[in-house]
Amino acid sequence: MESEGERVRRERAEELFAEAHRQQMAGDLAEAKRLYRESLEMCPTAEGHTFLGWTYSFEGRWEDAIAECLRAIQVDPAFGNPYNDIGAYLIELGRVDEAIEWFKKALKAQRYESYCFPHFNLGRVYEKKGMFEKALAEYRAAQKENPQHRGAQSAVKRLQAMKN
DSSP states (O other), rough: OOHHHHHHHHHHHHHHHHHHHHHHTTOOOOHHHHHHHHHHSOOOOOOHHHHHHHHHTTOOOOHHHHHHHHHHHOTTTBBBBBHHHHHHHHHHTTOOHHHHHHHHHHHHHOOOSHHHHHHHHHHHHHHTTOOOHHHHHHHHHHHOTTOHHHHHHHHHHHHHHOOO
């Protein structure tokens, strides 16, 4: 049972997180980072660490972004976003083979709303490696999860055209 003080801290942390996300989307990365950190000090969450890492990625700070995602996984191993994000950051670092295991972990995560992303990202990796059938299968899986995913739509068309 959560005490009144804990509830107030959690609610304040959620408000700070929401404001941090608004600032991040508005392009004020310094303010977003400050607010995410303040939120995390009040109540550490997997979402807070993951989104702070995402903010670092906007600055090309891939290793810092990965470190935050690893902290997110420590807080809540069931949360899928940090697994996918680590894989995406590894792609940016040119470490595509390492990325595969992270996308597969994202697909097994119990708490994840957008399984289309790890499927799409696995498709990207397999396409880079010249494994076009596997890439096409992943792009189709992404498209099945989210029929409006434009990246998956164009990737499926592009790879199907290559087959013909």
